[in-house]
Amino acid sequence: MSSVFVSGLLAGKVAFVTGGGSGIGAGIAMRLAAQGARVGLLGRKRDKLDRTAAAIGDAASVHAADVRDYEAVSAAIEACAAAHGRLDIVVNSAAGNFLAPAAALSANGFRSVIDIDLCGTFNVSRAAFAHLSKQGGSIVSITATQAHVATPLQCHAGAAKAGIEKLTRDLALEWSRFGIRVNAVAPGPIEGTEGMARLAPPGASEEALRRRVPLGRWGTIDEICDAVVFLVSPSGAFITGSTLLIDGGTSLLGPGPFLDLLG
Numbered sequence: 001m002s003s004v005f006v007s008g009l010l011a012g013k014v015a016f017v018t019g020g021g022s023g024i025g026a027g028i029a030m031r032l033a034a035q036g037a038r039v040g041l042l043g044r045k046r047d048k049l050d051r052t053a054a055a056i057g058d059a060a061s062v063h064a065a066d067v068r069d070y071e072a073v074s075a076a077i078e079a080c081a082a083a084h085g086r087l088d089i090v091v092n093s094a095a096g097n098f099l100a101p102a103a104a105l106s107a108n109g110f111r112s113v114i115d116i117d118l119c120g121t122f123n124v125s126r127a128a129f130a131h132l133s134k135q136g137g138s139i140v141s142i143t144a145t146q147a148h149v150a151t152p153l154q155c156h157a158g159a160a161k162a163g164i165e166k167l168t169r170d171l172a173l174e175w176s177r178f179g180i181r182v183n184a185v186a187p188g189p190i191e192g193t194e195g196m197a198r199l200a201p202p203g204a205s206e207e208a209l210r211r212r213v214p215l216g217r218w219g220t221i222d223e224i225c226d227a228v229v230f231l232v233s234p235s236g237a238f239i240t241g242s243t244l245l246i247d248g249g250t251s252l253l254g255p256g257p258f259l260d261l262l263g
């Protein structure tokens with residue numbers, strides 16, 4: 001864990017993390033717990049959630065649900081708030097993605113990614129509103145550089161993540177009067193994740209891909225956790241409606257290695 005923060009920053013807070021069963025979401029859930037928060041974990045697969053919960057211990061609760069199902073999401077948030085007594089922080093990390101050229105992508109394939117990423121983020125934020133607005137709170141959604149950078153084989157994910165960033169600004173404006181801050185974090189390539197396993201252009205060596213990042217390496221899950229803790233902690237108290245880009249400069253170069261996928 002990074003040492004830039006004093007410990008116990010989130011003592012007494014309760015967080016709800018979607019996609020908390022793996023990758024970046026699991027890392028964020030564990031980090032929020034390490035900072036003193038109790039954490040509800042949401043994903044479809046209970047076994048993945050149980051693994052993260054086991055790493056956290058008694059401060060974790062597990063809520064298996066699909067973010068596309070509003071009633072199930074709402075029930076999960078109610079169960080989390082009942083188990084821990086309140087809700088202060090929501091992190092939207094659940095997402096689906098794959099490489100697919102737009103001309104070969106089915107309407108259902110496009111819709112599935114929009115449903116999970118964009119509609120799922122709305123569903124969770126909306127269902128959490130009644131709890132967050134009681135004492136104020138904070139929402140952070142994980143987007144991606146594809147939201148800003150035209151990227152081959154990523155029109156579905158790019159549209160979904162761009163939608164989340166717009167939703168972030170609109171919710172930030174509407175919900176500021178309730179003391180709810182709404183922000184996003186846009187990672188570039190993060191090592192050791194399902195996202196990179198799925199999206200790294202096939203055939204390219206990791207070394208070649210790392211050379212396409214201006215800072216010369218992929219990011220770490222820990223670095224995304226640092227940003228989330230910053231945004232939800234008192235250090236971020238005057239930040240709302242913003243997207244924090246954490247990509248080692250990757251997006252400065254455009255779509256980079258994804259361009260090779262055009263053939």
Ligand code: HXC
Nearest residue numbers: 095096097098099100106108109112144188189194195199
């Ligand atoms: C083209 C595909 C496809 C593929 C699925 N589809 N995979 N089309 N290429 N590789 C199409 C299917 O054919 C179907 O359309 C539609 O998508 C729905 O597929 P299902 O399998 O029924 O959907 P579902 O079970 O809901 O699964 C959703 C999913 C899946 C997104 C397709 O991959 C998933 O659950 N992913 C979750 C984990 C994940 O993706 N993690 C990575 C997040 S990382 P038809 O027309 O046939 O019915 C990330 C990285 C960002 O976002 C940036 C990194 C740089």
Ligand code: NAP
Nearest residue numbers: 019022023024043044045066067094095144190193194195
């Ligand atoms: P990951 O491990 O696959 O995380 C995605 C999580 O979302 C999984 O735990 C999955 O669990 C859950 N999920 C998927 N569909 C769901 C649904 N319909 N309902 C509920 N939960 C669902 O991938 P990751 O790479 O860590 O990505 C995490 C986040 O970071 C995503 O938002 C991604 O877009 C973003 N991101 C990643 C990178 C990267 O380099 N990895 C870069 C930029 C942005 P279940 O399968 O159990 O549901």
